[in-house]
Amino acid sequence: MGVIQVDGVRKSYGNVTAVNEMSFAVERGELYGFLGPNGAGKTSTIRMLTGQIRPDAGSIRVLETDPTTEPLETRRRVGILPEQQSPPSFLTPREYLEFVGEIRDLESERVNERTAVWAERLGFESKLETLHTDLSRGQQQKVMITQAFLHEPDVVFIDEPLANLDPLVQEQVKRYLVSYAAGDNAVFVSTHNIDVAEEICTRVGIVADGHIVTERTVNGDGTRAEESLLKVFVERVERADVRDTPSLGQLGASNR
Amino acid sequence: MTGAIGSRTATTWRLLAVLLREEWRLHTRLFGGWRFALFPVVIAALAVSATVALLETGTAEGTILAGLHTLALGFGLYSGTAGFAGSDMLENVFGRLSLLLSTSTTLPLSRTRLLGVFLIKDALFYAVAFVLPMALSNAVLVGASTTAPVAVGALWLSLTLSFAAGMALTVAAIAVRTRGTPTWAIAGVVGAGIVGLWLTDSLRDGWTLFVPLEGSLLGTVGLAVGTVLVGVVSLAVYDPTYGRPSRTAGDRFARLSETLPLGPDSALVSKTLLDLARSSGGVAKPFVSATILLALIAALVGVVDSITGIAPAPGIFFGGVLGLTAFTTYNWLTQFDSLEDYLAYPVSIDDVFRTKRIAFVLVGAPTVAVPYLAAVVWFETTLVDAVVGAVLLAGYALYYYGLTVYIAGFDPNEFLFDAVRFSLFTLGVAVALVPTLVAGFVVVPPTGTVALAVGLAGVGFGTAGVVLSSRAGPRWEKRYRANGERR
Structure with missing residues (x-):
């Protein structure tokens, strides 16, 4: 059984079905890419996996917890980097990470130590005393990445990990994610960025119309697989007839 | 051109x-x-x-x-x-x-x-x-x-x-x-x-x-x-x-969180208090809102007095009305976060509402106490009226707070344009406030019976407010987890 196990999950908002018969599993050591067009059901799935919302049907297990019935226990064990922009908090990054540490019952020495390591890794040491609301979007994203890994969880859920980061930091984050997953953890990355998924993920699930339309094992070491993930993505998504996604023909026309 | x-x-x-x-x-x-x-x-x-x-x-x-x-x-x-x-x-x-x-x-x-x-x-x-x-x-x-x-x-x-x-x-x-x-x-x-x-x-x-x-x-x-x-x-x-240029701040979170004797709630309460204190206008914002209300009501009392020659019992009148600052104080306390922000951590929506209530009491008590004292001193009220008014103020503030949180959840400002919620809120306020204002205008200074009745009303509505606010967490948690929305 995977550390993340999803079977036949459904979720509707009124008469709109966001997630429909979603099933997949993620094992330890995997960096799983959750790839799909806008409105495919990616964010709803992450919110169900982390106990933020309740599925209408199906079952979910994350690290042997059921996020539907014990959401706090699930969130205690995992790390989450949400999709939405950081709140305009008036805490400094140092204070914010102390806050997260206290919520997660971490020793203050450990929080200080981890804060120092991450501030150096992502280059925000000089911003530790600046109010969060006055930081640039990129600096805020760095702080949010740090909070997701602060307690060194076995499973991390990340929605668009590289948003607003400069290329150097992007490289650092990508390398860290690969090494983190390799250390007997699991990293679940939701993204639109096919290149990033192809570069760092060990396996990719392509989502359209609320369910996985295909899964592909990718090299995850920066080398290209024989079958282009972009081609697979466009073909499978097009076959699913997703309204908001241009067809291959349209893509070709726009490229000319 | x-x-x-x-x-x-x-x-x-x-x-x-x-x-x-x-x-x-x-x-x-x-x-x-x-x-x-x-x-x-x-x-x-x-x-x-x-x-x-x-x-x-x-x-x-x-x-x-x-x-x-x-x-x-x-x-x-x-x-x-x-x-x-x-x-x-x-x-x-x-x-x-x-x-x-x-x-x-x-x-x-x-x-x-x-x-x-x-x-x-x-x-x-x-x-x-x-x-x-x-x-x-x-x-x-x-x-x-x-x-x-x-x-x-x-x-x-x-x-x-x-x-x-x-x-x-x-x-x-x-x-x-x-x-x-x-x-x-x-x-x-x-x-x-x-x-x-x-x-x-x-x-x-x-x-x-x-x-x-x-x-x-x-x-x-x-x-x-x-x-x-x-x-x-x-x-x-x-x-x-x-x-403003980028602002820096020393580490006050850890000290504040250790100082507050609130156990596991300290972190959430400290965050709310620091966000309020460091946002534009700082902790003065709730006081300014309360002072505007006090000034408008005091002016109205003056005008009514000059037209009709009738002045209310200041303690009961201002105690009942100033409790309404609960709405603006809660609005300031929720200005800089949303429920979604907290769902990346192992805290429940009920935890968030409970800690907001604690923060409300910590901020709201001095916010209403100062203008109330100013009003009773300015209008030279009797001791009985002042004490009853104080009981009323505490009880009604808790009641208005509970009513707001129960009906509006985390977005007190937005519900003002929702006909259904606004009607419920207005009805809830009127049930408490209208009889109180009538009593405040009719029996001046308040008799022992009126003082006792009004005091008991304050305690009763305050209790109702605590019940409403403690039920708000489970109510909104259920709604949020079902729909993924705040309403």
Whole structure:
């Protein structure tokens, strides 16, 4: 059984079905890419996996917890980097990470130590005393990445990990994610960025119309697989007839 | 040249039309079409029924008109803070609350013009959605006749002028602040002006200026011209590039969290308190809101006294009314976060509501205690009245808080335009406040029986407030987890 196990999950908002018969599993050591067009059901799935919302049907297990019935226990064990922009908090990054540490019952020495390591890794040491609301979007994203890994969880859920980061930091984050997953953890990355998924993920699930339309094992070491993930993505998504996604023909026309 | 001006004017009109359409769609999306469309109907029903009730209980027409203008002026002063919101939206601080304003950097329009049109849009929107239904009260005052529509129209213009004047005053204060004038200096000038009017015995005349329907034509024209001038000058003074440099702060979180004897709730409460203390205006914001309410109510009491010769028991009256600051205090405490922000951590929505309640008590107690003490000292109340009023104040503040949290969840400001929730809230407030105000006006000073009854009402409603606020967490958790939305 995977550390993340999803079977036949459904979720509707009124008469709109966001997630429909979603099933997949993620094992330890995997960096799983959750790839799909806008409105495919990616964010709803992450919110169900982390106990933020309740599925209408199906079952979910994350690290042997059921996020539907014990959401706090699930969130205690995992790390989450949400999709939405950081709140305009008036805490400094140092204070914010102390806050997260206290919520997660971490020793203050450990929080200080981890804060120092991450501030150096992502280059925000000089911003530790600046109010969060006055930081640039990129600096805020760095702080949010740090909070997701602060307690060194076995499973991390990340929605668009590289948003607003400069290329150097992007490289650092990508390398860290690969090494983190390799250390007997699991990293679940939701993204639109096919290149990033192809570069760092060990396996990719392509989502359209609320369910996985295909899964592909990718090299995850920066080398290209024989079958282009972009081609697979466009073909499978097009076959699913997703309204908001241009067809291959349209893509070709726009490229000319 | 003429062509350029004509083009700019046309662009401004188009901008105003688009902003109005955006405002309409925002509200209908938030609340659903009919719940928003019914909001003016609810206001009209409240205004008309309150006017009928006040007339039936012998209240003078002048008092009712003064009360309506007080409401319009107060709402205008409050709505002027849209200048802050508009300014924040120009900076895209809160994300895309308004698409047009948050994309200002890509539009070939000056930010001053954008903000100006934004504020005019707000003034027009509220003048129709809020002030016009209030003006229907005049139909009751003049009775069913052919002149009724004219009377309603006249009151609408009069109330709108009061509303616009209040809005212009707040925008002026914000504009001056963008030029680096400290908040305390602005508050000092306003305070000195009020004290000056009082010392020269001109407070009544100054107040009458904001009731154009009762004043002279010259005064009305003066108020209208003054409002336009203040608005135009404020926009000219407003510095659209205003922005504070990056602020730094020492590590206060750990110390505060250790100091608060709240166990696992300390972290969430500390975050709320620090966010409030460091946001624009700091911890003074709830006090300013309470002081505005106190000033408006005190002025109204003065006007009523001068017209009718009736003054209420100050303790009971101010205790009941000042409890309403619970709404604004809670609004400030939830201004800088949303439920979604907390769901990345192992905390429940119930935890978040519980800790907001603790923060509310910590901030709300001094916020209402200071203006209440000022009121009872100023109006020289009796000891019994002061003590009963204090019990009432604590109980009613808890009750209004519980009512707000239960009905509106984490978005106290937004529900004001939801007809269903607004009706529930108004009904809940009226159930407690109306009998209290009647008691406060009828039995002065309060007898032992009245004091006991009012005191017990304070305890009873306070208990109800605690129950409501403790049930709000599970209620909103259930809703959020089912729909992934705040409402």
